[in-house]
Amino acid sequence: MPNLKSKITLKDIARELEVSISTVSKALKNSEEISRDTKEKIQAFARLYNYKPNNIAISLKNKRTKNIGVVIPDIVHHFFTTVIRGIEKYANAKGYNVIVCLSEESFDKEVINMEMLANGSIDGFIMSLSSETQAKGDYNHLREVTEQGIPVVLFDRITNEVECDKVVIDDQLGGYLATKKLVGQGKKKIALITTDDYLSVSKARTEGYKKALLESNLPVDESRILKLPTMDMDENKIRKFFNSQEIDAVMCVNEIFAVFSMRVALEQGFKIPEEISFIGFTNGLLSKYANPSLTVVAQHGERMGEISAQMLIDKVESENEEETFQTKILEPTLVVRDSTIN
Amino acid sequence: MPNLKSKITLKDIARELEVSISTVSKALKNSEEISRDTKEKIQAFARLYNYKPNNIAISLKNKRTKNIGVVIPDIVHHFFTTVIRGIEKYANAKGYNVIVCLSEESFDKEVINMEMLANGSIDGFIMSLSSETQAKGDYNHLREVTEQGIPVVLFDRITNEVECDKVVIDDQLGGYLATKKLVGQGKKKIALITTDDYLSVSKARTEGYKKALLESNLPVDESRILKLPTMDMDENKIRKFFNSQEIDAVMCVNEIFAVFSMRVALEQGFKIPEEISFIGFTNGLLSKYANPSLTVVAQHGERMGEISAQMLIDKVESENEEETFQTKILEPTLVVRDSTIN
DNA sequence: GTATATTACGAAAACGGTTTCGTGTTGATA
DNA sequence: TATCAACACGAAACCGTTTTCGTAATATAC
Known part of the structure; x- marks a missing residue:
């Protein structure tokens, strides 16, 4: 530890000014108990030596x-x-x-x-x-x-x-809104790319997705739901997913899945958004600067x-x-x- | 503040076990000073009541x-x-x-x-x-x-x-490496998109850029250097910049500038990387998932x-x-x- | 002149630990 | 049996504050 010209304490001030610690403490809090003269003297001294109370001591005392x-x-x-x-x-x-x-x-x-x-x-x-x-x-x-x-x-x-x-946020509503948006554009074969169910948010978003489909009289086809690990997404898995299904829109439970799968779709020659639309979650930098830029459910x-x-x-x-x-x-x-x- | 079934202290243990606080403190530190019996008794009690020392008190004492x-x-x-x-x-x-x-x-x-x-x-x-x-x-x-x-x-x-x-990181070297990379690909008209000079890192990267150009006998043309504000980049400015210059490569001092200007270039019909190459700084999500993905100087x-x-x-x-x-x-x-x- | 209020301050406890030092008890040694 | 070390523990200071309470000195009231 370097040479500490360490901080001045109440005790130091008290000693220097030949008053008690309590007096110093009160003076610095501008207490009525202390006379003007004493207060001014103490406050001036404290300012001069740049006194700052020790947070730790205060925490201990206040239990805050x-x-x-x-x-x-x-x-x-x-x-x-x-x-x-x-x-x-x-x-x-x-x-x-x-x-x-x-x-x-x-x-x-x-x-x-x-x-x-x-x-x-x-x-x-x-x-x-x-x-x-x-x-x-x-x-x-x-x-x-x-x-x-x-x-x-x-x-x-x-x-x-x-x-x-x-x-x-109302994740179910988020999933619902996103899916409804796609439905509203005439999309009929809307896929979902999500994580495993144990993530509370993914689950809720999935529910919203299903709810919107049902409400729109579109079938909920489990084979149109792809579950991906959070890390190390497998490009081939997505490619195969896109190939095996006739999909015209994809909702993804996060930005990364969306941007990543958009790229796969582009590579496969799909036109975005005409042939296949994408919606993600999280209004982050990725969505904003993706190419094409990504429609998302913002989580605020x-x-x-x-x-x-x-x-x-x-x-x-x-x-x-x-x-x-x-x-x-x-x-x-x-x-x-x-x-x-x- | 909710009802605190608040934490047990050394004092509590001492009172309960009818020993002194010092003994408890030492026993819990397994001090040689305390007999086996007493230590075991105290440690068992502490475990039972899930005693954890108060960090604040320790901080105050140790000044750490x-x-x-x-x-x-x-x-x-x-x-x-x-x-x-x-x-x-x-x-x-x-x-x-x-x-x-x-x-x-x-x-x-x-x-x-x-x-x-x-x-x-x-x-x-x-x-x-x-x-x-x-x-x-x-x-x-x-x-x-x-x-x-x-x-x-x-x-x-x-x-x-x-x-x-x-x-x-050696930002100058970073700028140098990036520029050299572009030069090595036969690029001759390498532009730089940067921030204002007061940012130490941008300055260093710019120096590296210039150094590489000079070393490669390429002219340093100040009109090929575009300074952008960190927030709210102006698309038109970039468009004009690209139009007015014959540029075959761009080094940007960050990811966002790079990804953003890449999109502008694409919209203008440039082919990346054949007609115009891009290199950014920061190996982040943006670079990884951009389309095309972005070559960058990683800052580790x-x-x-x-x-x-x-x-x-x-x-x-x-x-x-x-x-x-x-x-x-x-x-x-x-x-x-x-x-x-x- | 005595009783009471007010002023201005200090002593001390408290927050929850750590650590030094002192001390009563035990056992070994001569 | 007197001496001394080892053992096992407690008292108290300390870290830097806040705050309560007590009290001397002065001022006010009667």
């Missing part, structure tokens, strides 16, 4: 850290970064810092991260479940935390098995982050004991670009 | 928070997210948490964030300067922090005016993050007083894709 723990599966996905930005924005305005932990889609990491933070480092959690956690269905780490009285806000990838505040990540932070901080700062939890559902919106007609 | 402050201009850019991931990975393995603050390219926010964290919340900073800070050239907030003995590691967007550890963000974290933690945990700073320069590498010939 003014830190928020954010645990998310991945940070490289555009959606999550926008959520973080939203959280940061609101939290910062309220004087809170954001501690970011990545579960990397691993259950164990999620647990470890939470334990690490739950021992006094943070006032509350904002989190989105890892896929492994959702697959496993084990939420004891969340319950332990909430039972300790640490507020938790779950966003996007949530579970009903934990009682806490939640923020989601930043708004989601702000709301999550607001719900959490409200709870953290609220006095009342009664536990009432709410689930906020945001409406997804369609951002129409060139991968769909007009 | 095990938190790292990361201040970056933006989190939605792929490069920065990969750096964060690298930092997180290394820091977590070492038992550190990562507090992320966004300056949003604003000098003031950068200063506020640093002040907020510098009062005991963190053991050190890892940061990349906001564009406003670089434009302004005011680094007093950094100096104040280092003078307090708080270690700082600057990465990517750095300055020579502050003495601290630094991690960068994750590695950069790991190294930054390592340098910082080394300094934080080092005992010796002598201040020696190093600058680590990573080599950029070319990732060749379809926007350049073969």
Whole structure:
């Protein structure tokens, strides 16, 4: 550790000015208890030596850290970064810092991260479940935390098995809107590219997709549903999927699937959007700069982050004991670009 | 605040087991001073009631928070997210948490964030300067922090005016390599799309570009250099730029410029890469999924993050007083894709 | 002149740990 | 049996604040 011309403390000021620590503390808070003269002297001295109270000591005393723990599966996905930005924005305005932990889609990491933070480092959690956690269905780490009285806000990838505040977009509606949009353009053979079912969001989007088809009197054909792993998508699988089916539109549960499969379609000679249309989820850079640009269901990540932070901080700062939890559902919106007609 | 079945403390254990706090503390650390019997009793009790030491108290005592402050201009850019991931990975393995603050390219926010964290919340900073800070050239907030003995590691967007550890890629070499690659493909009229000069990285990349041209006996034509604002790129400007010049290759200082201008070129009927080649910086999702996929200079963000974290933690945990700073320069590498010939 | 209020400050506990040092008890040694 | 080391534990200081409560000194009231 380098040479610390370390920070000045209350004690230092007290010693230097020959008053007590309590007097210094009160003077710096402009307490009525202290005389004008003394206050001015102390404040001037503090300013001169650039006194700043030690956050850790204050945290210990108040049992409030003014830190928020954010645990998310991945940070490289555009959606999550926008959520973080939203959280940061609101939290910062309220004087809170954001501690970011990545579960990397691993259950164990999620647990470890939470334990690490739950021992006094943070006032509350904002989190989105890892896929492994959702697959496993084990939420004891969340319950332990909430039972300790640490507020938790779950966003996007949530579970009903934990009682806490939640923020989601209506993913089913998102899937529904997207599919309806395709139907409205005269598409009849609408495929779905999704992940495994255990991801709550994919499941809901799939439901919306099916609902829209049924409502439009179109058959739900399971062979038109392709499940892909999140990492390392297999180009051939998609190629075969496109070949074996007569497909005139595809809804994908994320940006990457959409952009990736669009390229495969282009390579196979399909015209987008005339012969085959595409809609994805997440209004990120990829969609915007893809070629053709991608029509998507926007998830409003930043708004989601702000709301999550607001719900959490409200709870953290609220006095009342009664536990009432709410689930906020945001409406997804369609951002129409060139991968769909007009 | 919800009902806290709040955490058990040393004091609680001591009271319950009728021993002193010191004994409990030592027993839980498996100290030789305490008898087997007592240790077992205490440890069993602690396990039963799931005792976890309070991080804040430990921080106050040790004057070590095990938190790292990361201040970056933006989190939605792929490069920065990969750096964060690298930092997180290394820091977590070492038992550190990562507090992320966004300056949003604003000098003031950068200063506020640093002040907020510098009062005991963190053991050190890892940061990349906001564009406003670089434009302004005011680094007093950094100096104040280092003078307090708080270690700082600057990465990517750095300055020579502050003495601290630094991690960068050789941006000049990156620009050089990219340009040479284009030259090697027989391109003679190589354009550059960049930002304003105050961004240290853009400047260096431009230098590399010029160096490569000169070395190849190609003229450096300033009219072939287009400066674009980071946000809201103007399509028409690019179109005019392409029209007014006879350009057979473009190097862009980031992914977005590259992908965006590629689309403009395609719309104008250019064939990529035969008639006009493109190279960008940052090996992100955009480059990978662009159409055509984009050849880029990879910045190895994750590695950069790991190294930054390592340098910082080394300094934080080092005992010796002598201040020696190093600058680590990573080599950029070319990732060749379809926007350049073969 | 005495009783009471007010002013201005300090002592000390508290937050939850760690760590140094002191000490009563035991057992071994001479 | 006196001496001493080893053992096992507790008291207390400390980290840097906040806050309650007590109290001397002064001012006010009667």
